[in-house]
Amino acid sequence: MSTIVQSPPATSPRPLQAPAERLIGGVRAAWRRSVLLRALVIAPALFVTAAILLVFLDLLIPLRAVLRETLRWIPPLLGLGFVAFSIHRVLRPPPPRRFALLAEERIPALQNRLLTAFDAADALPDGVVVRAFVADAERRLAEADPRGVAPARLKVPAMVLGIGLALAGIFSIALPQVAGEAWTRWMHPADAYASRWAEVRAETLPNAAPAPMPLFDELRWRVQPPAYAGIGPQEGRGDEPVSALAGSRIRLRSRFPDRWDGVRAAVIGGRALPVRRAGGEWVIDYTMAADARGLSLEAVAGGEVIDRRVVPLLALPDQPPDVQLTVPAADLILAEGTGRLTIRATAGDDYGIGGFWLHWTHSRGSGESYEFVEGDWQFARVSRNGRTATGELVVDLATLKLQPGDVMHIRAVARDRNDVTGPGESVSRTRIIRVARPDEFDEVNTDIGLPAELPKDPVLSQRMIILMTERLVREAPRLSRADLLKRSGEVAREQGRLRDVVGEQVYVRSSESGVQGQDLDFGYLETSGAQHEHTEAGIAEAERPSAEELLEEASEATGRGTIDEISHKHDEGTILDVNRDLMALHNLMWRSESELNLAKPDSSLPFQYQALRMIQAMQQAERVFPRGNVRVDPIDVAEARGQGKLDDVAPSVRARGAALPSLGPLLAELDRVAAGLGRRPARQSSLEISALAARALEAGADREAAALVSRAAGEAGAGRADRARDLLGRARERLAPGSGAAARPLPTTADPAAAEYFRRIGRMP
Structure with missing residues (x-):
């Protein structure tokens, strides 16, 4: 039997709409409840299981702080990640046909009625058979119960969660000290208190080696800058130099083991500091001094120093504004x-x-x-x-x-x-x-205070004319045409007066004698006195050439552009050669005056600038010679030294000054201790190296180098000789850059000063 499916008319109602949608909605709701319930159980189970595994891994194999800093995010990421994934599925569920398939799979009584109705509801033709199918499908869909379609299946996740919580509870009740230490290590990841974890492992694991005498753990510090700096406190940990402004409040703290008797602290080269107990920690408060070098810490147990730690301090300078x-x-x-x-x-x-x-x-x-x-x-x-x-x-x-x-x-x-x-x-x-x-x-180099009424008598310099023109250019957009013509004409008249002075100089230099008076006033060379007054040595008016003759001589001097004129000449007139620059200057001022008379101050400025440059070049070309012979005999300093006479001067006793600091003994000690690493007890090597760190700071050595030596002391105390030797080598390179050779060994003497003396003279005691 074959069935031809035809599209119903647009006005026909869609069959099975309410029963099908009701059943699919029920299946969707049951599926959502199942997903949320599984997320609420599986997420805590993942979190607890991952946390327990990490704690036991750290108990068996102690992890570094950097690993714990990263791995501690795995449990919350697993739990929250599964919850986020479940919420995403609920908010964006599968299409309705998937729920129809799920209902057909979990409810056999439907006999594919729901899927058939869902796929062909819009394509079924109207008829007796269709109405009979619709009635049967509606009856079966109404009797179906969607509550059991999506079971939660929480048995296995609930068992995992219960077992995890039970293990955590048993661990906390049976070993509260270990549980507290583990909580601290994972909530505040740091390499601090490593010795405490070693003690905990020794008490917990039956085959673990007994814990040695605890040493200084990683230091934690807090710097509170002075109030004027306006910055917040800074916190850190480790053996790096502590940098702070002078006046900052520094707080150092670390664990105080039960097997210690006390902790002593002192400023390098200064006073002792009080140490107080705060719970299971020791705490030191110190106000940063401007000349602070470092702090020395000593752990005491059984009446002897069992560990020493040096903390370099670097006072940050507050530069002036x-x-x-x-x-x-x-x-x-x-x-x-x-x-x-x-x-x-x-x-x-x-x-x-x-x-x-x-x-x-x-x-x-x-x-x-x-x-x-x-x-x-x-x-x-x-x-x-x-x-x-x-x-x-x-x-x-x-x-x-x-x-x-x-x-x-x-x-x-x-x-x-x-x-x-x-x-x-x-x-x-x-x-x-x-x-x-x-x-x-x-x-004058500014138009501030430039008088509005220009003086009538003195000739203004080219620089002042430039300032007046520049101010006119700035004010031109706000001036009327008449005011612009008036102001521009006033500046043009001043330019013309200065041009007349230059023309007068051209005339004087073009005279027969070509000699200028000794008292001649060079007004064109940026002097603003009165106009020239010729002396009796001047030239009579009748002897002056006419304007046509002057221009002809100028043309002869400057040339008319022929090839002969630009060729090499030896017999050119001296006076006309000098006047060539003056004529060029005269022409520039004339061009400037012409533009100003046309009320174009902006076009006049380029000629004024060029004229000023020529005037400055002429000023620099002037030479000044002394009027008489001047001679100063040189002094032979080496020959004259010690030849002076001293009156009423009595000899005094020469006091012996302090010897210059030398890094030779310190380098030699570093080489000796580095060579003995691994062959001597770790604690003895650590104490020797920490003493060298304090000695380096007291001698004013580099803070970074002292910090490397202090870190080497910690590595040597932990038995890591190779790392301690590497740190000592890096410190030595900072103390003596480029000195790869080993320092000369010091003589065995208890007095460092005597050892340095014998080292300098090259003898053994």
Whole structure:
């Protein structure tokens, strides 16, 4: 029999919708409950089982701290990972057809009615047979019970969880000391208290070797910086140097074994420190000194030192603030003591800025009339960004009543917040603000205080004309066309006056004699005095050439561009050769004046800059010679030494100073101890090496090298001779870089000073 499946009309209802969905929803709910119940039982079982296995593994084979630091995350990751996986399955269940298959598999009474209804519900045609199938399927689906479709199967996980909890309880009740130690080792992974774990293993395992006398375990330290630093405490462990600011509170602690009588502590080269008990630990509190070198710890049992540990200390310097005066960026020379001056400075410090201000000095006059006044200015606005501060102040120079020749020295001052070894104070570079005298206008380098009404008599220098033009360029967008023409014309007139001075120099140099007067005023060379006044040695007006003759001579000097003119010549006129630069300067000033007359100050600036460069080059080319013969005989220092006369000087007894520290004895001891590692008792080697670490710190040796020696002492005490020898070699390399040869062995003497003496003279005692 074959059945042709046709699509029902769009208006026909979907059969079996409510019974099928009800059954599939029940199967889905039963499956979700089963998944959640299994997660709640299997996850703790995984956690407990993994934790018990790790604890027993550590008991049989003691693990290093780095391994415990990593492996302790396995139990929670297993448990939480299984829970997360189960929640993911519940939130994203399989498709409904999978639940239909599950129901058909677990409920035989359905006889594939649910799967058939699910797959062909939309394709069944309407008819008597279809209605009969639908009625039978609905009856069977309504009688089906989905509660047993997805059983939880919790028997095995519950047994594993129960056995694990029972083992943990028995272990904690029977061996509470071992359980507590195991909890500490896994909750706070560290190589500390290794000797305690050895004692626990010796008490727990029947075949374990008896625990030796406990030594210093790994030290744990906490550094509380001073309050001004504004940073939190730091914690660490190990034998590395402890770095801290002076004034920091350092706390050292470690386990205090029951077999010890006490712990002694002292500052290297200083006083003893009190040691207190806190539970099962010893604790030392020490305030970091600026010259601290290290701490020496000794464990005492039975009236003798059984272990020694040296902790190098490194005092971190608190550097003073870094102060920069950013505005003004250079020294200023003002035309007048007016205007508004902006001062801006920045300061930075490792631990913050405490105070920030400006210091000024106002000086006037010279010689016996010299006077000065100084004081401080507070910034009008200070912005702070972390450990950096920026201050700004605008000064009205008119309130300072500056006169020509007055000088203001300004610098920024910053102070940090160090209240232990400070405070540290720094100053910025000093900026000088000077008001030019009437004959120093050529040195003005800023338009601050530049007078609005230009002086009529003195000729302005090219530098001042540049400043005026630059200010006009900045203000041009805000000026009307008439104001721009007026202001630009005023600057053009000043440029023309200076060009006339240059033209006068061209005329003087083009005279028949070609000799300049000794008292001639070089106004074009950046001097702003009155215009030239020729002396009686000047040239008469009638002898001066006309403008056409002057231009003709200039053309002859500069050339007309022919090949003959640029070829090598020996007989060129001396005066015209000198005038070539002056004529070029004259032409540049003329071009500048022309652009200014056209109200184009921006186009005039390139010619002004080039003219200023030419003037500066001429100034550098000047030579000054002495008017008479000057001779200073050289002094033979070697010959003259000791020839002077000393009056009323009596000889004094020369005291013997302290000998310079030498690392020779220490290197020799390091070589001797390293050679004996493995052949002497471990404890004896450890005590000798720790004594060398304290000796190195007392002698001012490198802290890192002393830390390596201290670590070598711990390795030697644990019986690891190879590692101790390697650490001693690294320490020796830091103490004497590049010295691969062994140090000369010292003579056997109890006095180190005598041993060093015999070593230096090369003799044995």
